[in-house]
Amino acid sequence: MSVLFPNDETIVAIATPPGQGGIGIIRLSGPTSISIADQLFRPAHGRQVSSLESHTLTYGQIIDPENCQLIDQSLMGLMRAPRSYTMEDTIEFNCHGGQSVLRQVVELTIRYGAKVAEPGEFTKRAFLNGRLDLAQAEAVADLINAKTELSRQAAANQLVGRLSEEIYELNDQIADLLAEVEATVDFPDEELDLLDRSAINYKALLISDAIKQILQTSNNGRLLREGLKIAILGKPNVGKSSLLNELLAIDRAIVTEIPGTTRDTIEETWQLQGLPIQLVDTAGIRQTNDLVEKIGIEKSTAILQTANLILLVVDASRPLDENDQYLLKMVEPKQTLFVLNKIDLPIETSADELSSRFSDGKTEISPIIIQTSILDSIGITELEEQILAVVLETDLSQSVLVTNVRHQEALQIAQTSVRQAIDSIQADMAAEFIALDLRGALDSLGDIVGHTTSDDILGRIFSQFCIGK
Ligand SMILES: Nc1nc2c(ncn2[C@@H]2O[C@H](COP(=O)(O)OP(=O)(O)OP(=O)(O)O)[C@@H](O)[C@H]2O)c(=O)[nH]1
Ligand SMILES: [Mg+2]
Numbered sequence: 001m002s003v004l005f006p007n008d009e010t011i012v013a014i015a016t017p018p019g020q021g022g023i024g025i026i027r028l029s030g031p032t033s034i035s036i037a038d039q040l041f042r043p044a045h046g047r048q049v050s051s052l053e054s055h056t057l058t059y060g061q062i063i064d065p066e067n068c069q070l071i072d073q074s075l076m077g078l079m080r081a082p083r084s085y086t087m088e089d090t091i092e093f094n095c096h097g098g099q100s101v102l103r104q105v106v107e108l109t110i111r112y113g114a115k116v117a118e119p120g121e122f123t124k125r126a127f128l129n130g131r132l133d134l135a136q137a138e139a140v141a142d143l144i145n146a147k148t149e150l151s152r153q154a155a156a157n158q159l160v161g162r163l164s165e166e167i168y169e170l171n172d173q174i175a176d177l178l179a180e181v182e183a184t185v186d187f188p189d190e191e192l193d194l195l196d197r198s199a200i201n202y203k204a205l206l207i208s209d210a211i212k213q214i215l216q217t218s219n220n221g222r223l224l225r226e227g228l229k230i231a232i233l234g235k236p237n238v239g240k241s242s243l244l245n246e247l248l249a250i251d252r253a254i255v256t257e258i259p260g261t262t263r264d265t266i267e268e269t270w271q272l273q274g275l276p277i278q279l280v281d282t283a284g285i286r287q288t289n290d291l292v293e294k295i296g297i298e299k300s301t302a303i304l305q306t307a308n309l310i311l312l313v314v315d316a317s318r319p320l321d322e323n324d325q326y327l328l329k330m331v332e333p334k335q336t337l338f339v340l341n342k343i344d345l346p347i348e349t350s351a352d353e354l355s356s357r358f359s360d361g362k363t364e365i366s367p368i369i370i371q372t373s374i375l376d377s378i379g380i381t382e383l384e385e386q387i388l389a390v391v392l393e394t395d396l397s398q399s400v401l402v403t404n405v406r407h408q409e410a411l412q413i414a415q416t417s418v419r420q421a422i423d424s425i426q427a428d429m430a431a432e433f434i435a436l437d438l439r440g441a442l443d444s445l446g447d448i449v450g451h452t453t454s455d456d457i458l459g460r461i462f463s464q465f466c467i468g469k
Contacts, residue, residue, distance in 0.1 A: 015468035021097030120465025134450025150274025227276035234313035236284025
């Protein structure tokens with residue numbers, strides 16, 4: 001019964017995090033939440049809970065009716081259906097935030113018929129009752145989990161429906177096209193004529209383009225979700241640790257004028273405009289017989305395999321030597337920003353000189369070189385801008401960002417289906433085939449907002465939520 005009529009039950013959960021706090025909130029949602037509150041809560045003004053207006057906050061006492069024992073003094077919020085998060089009658093007790101108080105109140109509500117909520121059950125009800133679509137419901141969890149300003153922004157935009165709007169818009173365009181194609185299916189004698197075909201082809205291409213544009217944001221979305229790893233590499237004494245400290249704005253790594261100061265890799269988390277970054281300072285790479293230094297250098301070299309971006313630091317005050325040459329050969333120019341440091345000193349290696357090392361006469365590769373004096377904080381802003389320009393495919397400030405892998409996969413499937421439809425149109429295939437592909441695209445888009453999503457997937461999505469949300 002609970003599966004068929006999930007909303008017949010009233011659920012309860014502690015909505016605030018475990019541990020002590022000034023206030024702890026207990027949330028009830030479902031058809032009997034007001035009558036449960038009626039039995040447990042005595043408003044100070046003497047009125048019955050069931051007679052109170054919606055969206056009011058009432059001061060009173062929570063009392064165990066069996067023995068008239070006072071459990072807590074509390075503020076009770078009342079929201080009547082459908083004007084609540086779940087669209088059901090909802091009660092929120094703002095209690096004193098001690099675990100014993102909160103547990104007792106929950107136990108009391110259970111004794112009067114409430115059921116302990118599963119993780120995400122409030123939001124699942126909001127979705128099932130049509131308050132939120134699935135992409136918005138997922139944004140609730142993303143918002144709670146957001147660790148940087150940027151991921152918070154992306155989740156908030158998704159929560160208010162910006163992504164959903166784009167999906168509905170695509171959905172409408174495909175549905176219109178499908179209707180046009182299906183109109184000819186119903187009259188098998190009327191084949192799609194040349195004019196129809198090219199008009200349909202044009203519309204399908206526009207749709208494919210629109211999906212591509214949304215999908216392009218998913219690379220940024222992935223960076224927001226997983227972050228990226230940036231490694232600072234270079235020969236000894238060029239200023240790698242100084243750069244780490246400058247970017248982090250703290251004295252994290254030891255800096256001395258002695259080459260070979262950093263012996264082991266140092267990893268720190270850093271945020272660049274809300275992008276989570278793992279920043280790695282490495283041991284300077286050079287020919288050496290020192291065992292400890294050798295091991296450090298091996299680690300520095302291994303980082304090349306795992307870093308998304310390399311900052312290769314070169315000392316402008318010294319001529320390029322065999323250690324620099326070795327490093328210049330080792331890195332992939334497309335995955336590297338070249339930091340020409342110590343430009344406050346007399347220049348021995350210019351940007352042109354460094355750049356010329358990359359042209360072999362045949363292919364022209366122009367490396368990105370940023371000239372810096374870390375000592376005087378010169379060139380750091382430009383370096384940060386270049387990092388963003390290299391790692392981001394599109395502007396981060398846009399309102400719609402696909403951050404969820406599930407959405408990305410659904411969009412990719414929709415994209416493939418639309419492309420197949422285009423192939424069928426261009427290959428003069430029968431309208432049935434085109435319609436089949438377009439219907440496939442509609443199904444995938446429906447998955448994103450939850451129109452066609454299976455119970456299994458719904459279960460998996462909501463089980464990742466915290467209790468009480
Ligand atoms: N003049 C000048 N000196 C700098 C600059 N950046 C760093 N230095 C100095 O260069 C020396 C080496 O700096 P580090 O940051 O320790 O260099 P590193 O690349 O980490 O060296 P290892 O750990 O030995 O590989 C220190 O004395 C720094 O103060 C700069 O822009 N200008
Ligand atoms: Mg160092």
